[in-house]
Amino acid sequence: MTKFAERLRLLREQHGLTRKELAKLLGYSEITIQRWEIKATIPRSKYIIKICQYFNVTCDYLLGISDKK
Secondary structure, X not given: OOHHHHHHHHHHHHOOOXXXXXXXXXXXXXXXXXXXXXXXXXXXXXXHHHHHHHHOOOHHHHHOOOOOO
């Protein structure tokens, strides 16, 4: 699992969200969230930014570049 996939799942679970709930909050499909979490695809930068803004973390953290949120 990539750092992105691992951290996305971790953030989602820490916030008590299902994939379906997160998808609805971000305006994506549940399948999209699932594909990101199982490392099938990595989102484009505009989606990464939106995820970071929602969870209030840095892109470096979400992508595994840094451990600082």
